[in-house]
Amino acid sequence: MAQSFRGRKRQALDPVRIDLNGVFASTIGAATGIHPEELSSLRPRLATAVETLQAERKQGLHPFLDLPRERGPLGDVQALAEQIREEADSFVVLGIGGSARGARALASALAHEVTGGRRSPKLIVADNIDPASFAHLLDELDLSRTVFNVVSKSGETSETMAQFLIVRERLLRELGAMDYVKHIIVTTEADGGSLRQIVNDEGFPSTSFPGGVSGRFSALSSVHLLPVALLGIDVEQILDGAAAMDERCRNPDPEKNPAALLAGVRYLLDVLHGVPTAVLMPYCDRLVPLADWWCQLWAESLGKRVERDGGRLSIGQTPVRAIGAADQHSQMQLYLDGPADKVVTFVRVADAGVEVEIPRSYPDLEDVAYLGGHELGQLLDMEQRAMELALNKRGRPTIVIEVPRLTPHTVGQLVYLMEVETALTATLFGIDPFNQPAVEEGKRLTFGLAGKPGYEAEREEIERWLAAKLPERVV
Amino acid sequence: MAQSFRGRKRQALDPVRIDLNGVFASTIGAATGIHPEELSSLRPRLATAVETLQAERKQGLHPFLDLPRERGPLGDVQALAEQIREEADSFVVLGIGGSARGARALASALAHEVTGGRRSPKLIVADNIDPASFAHLLDELDLSRTVFNVVSKSGETSETMAQFLIVRERLLRELGAMDYVKHIIVTTEADGGSLRQIVNDEGFPSTSFPGGVSGRFSALSSVHLLPVALLGIDVEQILDGAAAMDERCRNPDPEKNPAALLAGVRYLLDVLHGVPTAVLMPYCDRLVPLADWWCQLWAESLGKRVERDGGRLSIGQTPVRAIGAADQHSQMQLYLDGPADKVVTFVRVADAGVEVEIPRSYPDLEDVAYLGGHELGQLLDMEQRAMELALNKRGRPTIVIEVPRLTPHTVGQLVYLMEVETALTATLFGIDPFNQPAVEEGKRLTFGLAGKPGYEAEREEIERWLAAKLPERVV
Numbered sequence: 022m023a024q025s026f027r028g029r030k031r032q033a034l035d036p037v038r039i040d041l042n043g044v045f046a047s048t049i050g051a052a053t054g055i056h057p058e059e060l061s062s063l064r065p066r067l068a069t070a071v072e073t074l075q076a077e078r079k080q081g082l083h084p085f086l087d088l089p090r091e092r093g094p095l096g097d098v099q100a101l102a103e104q105i106r107e108e109a110d111s112f113v114v115l116g117i118g119g120s121a122r123g124a125r126a127l128a129s130a131l132a133h134e135v136t137g138g139r140r141s142p143k144l145i146v147a148d149n150i151d152p153a154s155f156a157h158l159l160d161e162l163d164l165s166r167t168v169f170n171v172v173s174k175s176g177e178t179s180e181t182m183a184q185f186l187i188v189r190e191r192l193l194r195e196l197g198a199m200d201y202v203k204h205i206i207v208t209t210e211a212d213g214g215s216l217r218q219i220v221n222d223e224g225f226p227s228t229s230f231p232g233g234v235s236g237r238f239s240a241l242s243s244v245h246l247l248p249v250a251l252l253g254i255d256v257e258q259i260l261d262g263a264a265a266m267d268e269r270c271r272n273p274d275p276e277k278n279p280a281a282l283l284a285g286v287r288y289l290l291d292v293l294h295g296v297p298t299a300v301l302m303p304y305c306d307r308l309v310p311l312a313d314w315w316c317q318l319w320a321e322s323l324g325k326r327v328e329r330d331g332g333r334l335s336i337g338q339t340p341v342r343a344i345g346a347a348d349q350h351s352q353m354q355l356y357l358d359g360p361a362d363k364v365v366t367f368v369r370v371a372d373a374g375v376e377v378e379i380p381r382s383y384p385d386l387e388d389v390a391y392l393g394g395h396e397l398g399q400l401l402d403m404e405q406r407a408m409e410l411a412l413n414k415r416g417r418p419t420i421v422i423e424v425p426r427l428t429p430h431t432v433g434q435l436v437y438l439m440e441v442e443t444a445l446t447a448t449l450f451g452i453d454p455f456n457q458p459a460v461e462e463g464k465r466l467t468f469g470l471a472g473k474p475g476y477e478a479e480r481e482e483i484e485r486w487l488a489a490k491l492p493e494r495v496v
Numbered sequence: 497m498a499q500s501f502r503g504r505k506r507q508a509l510d511p512v513r514i515d516l517n518g519v520f521a522s523t524i525g526a527a528t529g530i531h532p533e534e535l536s537s538l539r540p541r542l543a544t545a546v547e548t549l550q551a552e553r554k555q556g557l558h559p560f561l562d563l564p565r566e567r568g569p570l571g572d573v574q575a576l577a578e579q580i581r582e583e584a585d586s587f588v589v590l591g592i593g594g595s596a597r598g599a600r601a602l603a604s605a606l607a608h609e610v611t612g613g614r615r616s617p618k619l620i621v622a623d624n625i626d627p628a629s630f631a632h633l634l635d636e637l638d639l640s641r642t643v644f645n646v647v648s649k650s651g652e653t654s655e656t657m658a659q660f661l662i663v664r665e666r667l668l669r670e671l672g673a674m675d676y677v678k679h680i681i682v683t684t685e686a687d688g689g690s691l692r693q694i695v696n697d698e699g700f701p702s703t704s705f706p707g708g709v710s711g712r713f714s715a716l717s718s719v720h721l722l723p724v725a726l727l728g729i730d731v732e733q734i735l736d737g738a739a740a741m742d743e744r745c746r747n748p749d750p751e752k753n754p755a756a757l758l759a760g761v762r763y764l765l766d767v768l769h770g771v772p773t774a775v776l777m778p779y780c781d782r783l784v785p786l787a788d789w790w791c792q793l794w795a796e797s798l799g800k801r802v803e804r805d806g807g808r809l810s811i812g813q814t815p816v817r818a819i820g821a822a823d824q825h826s827q828m829q830l831y832l833d834g835p836a837d838k839v840v841t842f843v844r845v846a847d848a849g850v851e852v853e854i855p856r857s858y859p860d861l862e863d864v865a866y867l868g869g870h871e872l873g874q875l876l877d878m879e880q881r882a883m884e885l886a887l888n889k890r891g892r893p894t895i896v897i898e899v900p901r902l903t904p905h906t907v908g909q910l911v912y913l914m915e916v917e918t919a920l921t922a923t924l925f926g927i928d929p930f931n932q933p934a935v936e937e938g939k940r941l942t943f944g945l946a947g948k949p950g951y952e953a954e955r956e957e958i959e960r961w962l963a964a965k966l967p968e969r970v971v
Binding site: 353496 | 593594623626628629630632652653689690752772781782788821822824825826831834836838848854857861862864866867872873875878883888890932933934938943945946948949965971
C-alpha cells in the first residue's frame with residue numbers, strides 16, 4: 022500500500038492544498054507541460070494582479086471579497102433561519118443561475134455534517150421552468166408548511182418572476198389572503214425593480230441581495246447562507262474558512278498564493294499550450310453541485326469578447342464537470358486519447374468520514390480477491406491516483422485540490438479560493454469577470470416573443486428568422 | 497405570438513425531427529457555417545458509411561443495431577419485472593458507465609408516462625463508490641424488500657465488484673444464508689469471468705449481457721429494459737420507436753437519413769470549421785440523464801488516438817451537457833462571447849403534457865405583466881428560440897432536435913438515432929467506436945495499488961511517481 026493511502030487519517034489537517042506537480046514539463050513533457058521559466062515570466066503580472074485586486078477592494082470595488090468578514094448580517098440570517106425551522110417542513114428557493122447554485126453547492130457539500138438536534142426543513146432549489154417538474158413539485162408540497170424564497174438580484178428575472186407569479190396565486194388560493202404573504206420571502210436588491218415594488222405593496226418579508234455583488238460571486242452572502250443555515254449548517258465556520266483562504270489569497274508572492282498560482286497555471290496552459298478546456302472532477306458525490314457552481318463562475322466570468330488591436334477577440338475556457346470514479350467509465354477515454362486540450366483538476370477528499378470495508382469474500386478468485394480488506398474510500402483514492410498518473414504519462418496536465426475533509430471550514434476555503442482565482446484569471450486575460458453582456462440579447466428576444474411592450478422590433482426579427490427556416494433542412 | 501408557439505399542440509405528431517438550418521453559412525455566416533458544397537462533397541462518404549454499417553450488420557458485426565427487433569428476451573424481462581414488482585420496494589442497479597446510464601436515462605425520461613395501476617418499486621442507480629453515499633444508501637434501504645442488480649459486462653469491473661462484495665455480506669448478515677441469494681440478480685456476459693463463476697457457485701438469479709454489445713451501446717437491451725419495465729414503462733414501445741428510427745437511419749440517401757446528416761454536420765463543423773465541442777442542451781429536466789448517457793456515448797466512442805501518415809493523431813469531440821433554461825444563466829455567456837468552438841444542439845419537447853399558466857397578477861408592472869397569460873412551457877420554448885437566434889446571429893452553429901412529446905416511442909427513436917449517428921461519425925473519422933483502449937492503463941495502475949498479484953510493476957511505478965512529487969509544487 023502506498024504511503025498516501027496508509028496515511029489517510031493522519032492527513033486530516035485543515036488547510037486545502039493545491040498540488041501542481043502535474044502541470045509541469047518535468048512531469049508531463051514539453052508539449053503541454055509548463056516550463057518553470059514560463060511561470061517566472063508571468064510572476065510580475067500575477068503579483069500585480071493580486072495587488073490591484075486588493076487595492077480595488079480597499080476602494081470598495083469588490084464587496085464579494087469582504088463577505089467572509091461581514092458578520093453583521095449573520096444575526097438576522099440565524100434568527101430568520103430559526104423562525105423558518107419552526108414553521109416550515111420545506112424551504113423552496115425560486116431562483117436561477119447565481120441565485121441558486123451557491124446554496125445548492127453549500128448544502129450538498131455540508132448537509133451530512135449536521136448531527137443530532139431537530140429535524141430541519143427540506144431544502145429544494147427550483148432553478149428551472151420545465152412545466153412538468155414545476156407542476157410536480159407544487160403538487161407534492163404541503164403549501165401550509167412551505168416557505169418559498171424568491172431570489173432575483175434585478176427583481177426582473179423572467180424565469181423567477183414566472184415561478185413567483187404561479188406560486189403566489191397558488192398560495193392565495195389555498196391559504197387565503199390573510200396568510201399567503203408569510204409563505205414568501207423575497208431576496209432582491211434594495212432597489213430591485215418590480216419585485217421590490219411588489220414587496221413594498223404587499224408586505225412580503227424580504228432580505229437584501231448584497232449591493233455590487235454579482236450572482237455567481239454571492240455564494241458567501243446571506244442570499245445563500247440563509248438556506249444553508251436553516252439546515253443547521255454552521256455558517257460562521259464557512260465564513261471562517263473563507264477568511265482563512267483570504268489571508269492566503271492576498272499574499273502578493275504568487276508562489277505562496279494558491280489563487281494566483283492556479284490562475285497563472287490555467288492561463289499559461291490555455292495561452293501557451295493549447296489547453297482551453299478545464300475539467301473539474303471531484304472524487305466525492307457531495308461536491309458535484311459545487312462543481313456545477315464553479316462551471317457557472319468560470320464560464321460566465323471568463324467567456325468574453327474584447328476589442329483588441331483593432332479586432333475582436335473571443336476569450337474563454339470551457340468548464341466541464343466530471344465525477345470520479347463514475348466518469349472514468351465515460352469521459353476518461355476521451356481525456357486520455359482525445360485531443361490534448363484539457364486540464365483535469367481532481368478534487369480529493371482525504372477523509373470521507375465513513376469507513377466501508379470491502380469484505381474478503383472470495384480469497385481464491387483473483388479478479389475479486391484483491392479488493393478484499395480495502396475500504397471503499399481507499400479504492401476511490403487509488404483510482405484517482407491511477408487516473409492522474411495515466412493522464413500525466415500521456416502528457417495531459419492535471420491539478421489536484423486536496424481537501425482534508427468536508428467541513429464548513431474547508432468548503433468555505435474552496436469557494437473563496439475559486440472566486441479569487443476566477444477574478445485573477447480575468448485580470449490576466451484583461452477582461453471584466455463581473456458582467457455578462459452577451460446574454461442581454463437573448464433576454465430582449467424573449468421579451469419580443471412574449472409580447473413585452475417596447476420589444477416589437479425583436480419580435481419581428483425572431484418571427485422573420487423562424488419563418489425563413491428552410492423546410493428542406495429539417496429531416 | 498409566433499406561429500411555432502401557437503401551434504404547440506398541433507405539432508404533437510410522432511417522428512423526431514432534426515432542424516439543421518442553424519449550421520449552414522446562409523444562416524450563421526461563412527466562418528463557422530457549412531457551405532452546401534461541403535456537405536455534397538461528403539455525400540459519397542456518408543452514403544458509403546451507411547452502406548458499410550448495414551452490410552457489416554448483416555454479417556453479425558453490430559448486434560446493437562438489431563436490439564429493437566429482438567423481441568425474444570422481452571417475455572423473460574417482463575416476467576422477471578413482474579416478479580420483482582411483487583417482492584421489492586426498491587430495485588438498486590449496481591453498475592457504472594454503460595451498465596448504469598441507459599437505465600437511468602430511459603427511466604428519467606419516461607417514468608411520468610406511467611399512470612394508474614400498482615405502485616412500482618423505487619429505481620436507484622448506484623453508479624459510484626463514494627463511501628459516504630454508498631453507506632447512506634445501504635442504511636436507508638429495507639434490505640428485506642430490496643433487490644440488487646449487479647451489472648458488469650466483463651464480470652470484473654472493480655467498482656461494481658466492490659459494491660457487490662459489500663452488499664452480499666450485508667444481505668448475508670441481515671437476511672441469512674437461506675435468503676440472501678434471492679436479493680441479488682447478476683447481469684454479466686455468458687462467460688463473464690469471476691462474476692459468472694460466483695453465479696454458478698452460489699445460484700444467484702442472473703441475466704445475460706448481450707454478446708458483442710459494448711456497454712454504452714446497450715441501452716436498448718434487456719440490461720436496461722428490465723429496470724425500466726419494472727417501473728411499468730412500456731418497453732415494447734421503446735423498441736418500436738427505435739425500430740422506426742432504424743428504418744430512417746438505414747436509408748443510403750444521406751439527405752433523408754437523420755443519423756447520417758447529423759454525423760456529417762458534426763464532422764464538417766469539427767474538421768473544417770474548428771468546432772470540436774458538442775453541447776447537448778435539452779429544454780426538459782427529464783432528458784438530463786439522457787444527455788449524460790449521450791456524453792459517454794460521444795466521448796468514449798470518438799475519443800481515440802490513431803496511427804496516421806506515420807504519426808499519431810488524437811481525435812475526439814468534447815461533449816458538454818447543458819440544461820435549458822437554467823444554463824442560460826450559467827453557460828450561455830461563454831457560448832455567445834467565448835471562442836466559436838461549440839455547436840449547441842437543443843432538444844425541444846413540443847408538448848410537455850402539462851399546462852401551467854402564468855397568472856396575470858400585476859397588469860400594471862411592465863417587468864412582470866408581459867409574462868401573464870403565457871404557459872410556463874411557452875416561456876421555455878420562447879427562451880430556447882431566443883437563444884438559438886442569439887447564437888446564430890453571432891455565427892455560432894446550432895442544431896435543434898424536435899421531440900413531439902416524451903413517450904416510449906419517441907425516446908426509443910432518440911436513443912437509436914444517437915447510437916447510429918455515433919457509429920457513422922466514427923466511420924468518417926476512420927476510428928473504431930466500440931473499444932476504449934486507453935482506460936486499460938488506469939485499471940492496471942489501480943490493480944497495482946490495490947495489490948493484485950501480477951501488477952507489481954505497476955505498483956512500483958505509481959509509488960515511485962507519488963514519491964517523486966515535489967513538495968514545493970504543493971501550495
